[in-house]
Amino acid sequence: SSKNHSIIDERYLDEHIDFAEFGPTETHELTKIQSITAHRLQESWTKIPHVTQFDNAEIAELEAFRQSLNSKAESGNTKVTLIAFLLKAVCNSLKAHTQFNRSLVERGKSFVQKHYFHIGIAVDTSRGLLVPVIKNVDSKGILELAYEAAQLARKARDGKLTPSEMQGGCFTISSLGVKGGAGFTPIINPPEVAILGVAKAKIQPHWDGDGFIPKLYLPLALSYDHRIINGADGGAFMGELVQILNDIRFLAL
Ligand code: COA
Numbered sequence: 559s560s561k562n563h564s565i566i567d568e569r570y571l572d573e574h575i576d577f578a579e580f581g582p583t584e585t586h587e588l589t590k591i592q593s594i595t596a597h598r599l600q601e602s603w604t605k606i607p608h609v610t611q612f613d614n615a616e617i618a619e620l621e622a623f624r625q626s627l628n629s630k631a632e633s634g635n636t637k638v639t640l641i642a643f644l645l646k647a648v649c650n651s652l653k654a655h656t657q658f659n660r661s662l663v664e665r666g667k668s669f670v671q672k673h674y675f676h677i678g679i680a681v682d683t684s685r686g687l688l689v690p691v692i693k694n695v696d697s698k699g700i701l702e703l704a705y706e707a708a709q710l711a712r713k714a715r716d717g718k719l720t721p722s723e724m725q726g727g728c729f730t731i732s733s734l735g736v737k738g739g740a741g742f743t744p745i746i747n748p749p750e751v752a753i754l755g756v757a758k759a760k761i762q763p764h765w766d767g768d769g770f771i772p773k774l775y776l777p778l779a780l781s782y783d784h785r786i787i788n789g790a791d792g793g794a795f796m797g798e799l800v801q802i803l804n805d806i807r808f809l810a811l
Pocket of ligand 1: 637640641642679680681682683687707708712732733734735736757758759760776
């Protein structure tokens with residue numbers, strides 16, 4: 559079976575170098591997931607004109623609220639995670655900026671406008687990168703999303719995701735968190751048209767006119783398919799996202 563999933567475009571590989579000439583080496587086969595991911599990312603990166611837009615959300619209040627939920631009985635046994643708020647914020651932004659909930663079809667002559675809100679979360683596993691999809695994020699609350707994200711991430715790591723749990727996504731969130739450093743440019747997961755990369759939240763000085771005050775900033779990077787989303791749409795989507803994360807009362811609107 560292993561030979562059949564070697565589907566990386568050979569033009570992009572340097573196969574003819576004998577690396578052993580330069581030092582000790584060994585050769586390993588990619589896992590099936592690594593191989594499929596390599597192919598899909600190459601397709602995306604080479605075929606889709608990506609634009610990546612950056613901003614920071616100020617999340618001190620959100621973090622205080624999250625921690626207060628976790629210290630109280632409201633959250634039950636579910637740990638309230640940042641990803642739950644990100645899911646909800648992205649969902650509301652998708653509702654307000656419908657260009658982000660489309661897919662190009664019919665060789666680019668048409669697009670499908672989706673009226674459902676299924677959002678994938680990238681999970682790093684020992685077998686490779688997996689993206690379980692949380693369905694109907696619009697109809698779920700923060701606790702339910704936190705629970706479902708944790709369950710799906712665990713299933714991904716245990717190799718127990720079913721194909722249907724990885725299908726139907728409208729948008730992906732890649733939350734590298736503390737491993738994401740200052741920021742990174744995420745690659746779109748086709749047939750989706752946009753992806754959000756989340757790096758490490760950090761306290762940074764903010765000039766308020768009189769002096770510097772410490773603010774907790776969450777670095778966000780939004781990559782989108784420039785064939786179907788223009789820069790103004792990108793700015794509006796990011797603006798919405800930042801507004802919600804800055805003040806999650808906007809989720810109630
Ligand atoms: N910046 C700084 N700290 C962050 C962060 C960020 N962007 N994102 C999360 N953290 C912190 C959280 O505050 C948490 O700290 P705490 O234990 O003090 O509450 C800690 O990192 C762990 O985060 P976690 O509780 O796992 O929440 P999450 O929202 O990051 O993710 C899951 C929830 C269930 C999705 C997560 O556990 C998981 O499996 N993530 C997989 C992520 C992954 O593989 N990413 C790679 C993508 S290629």
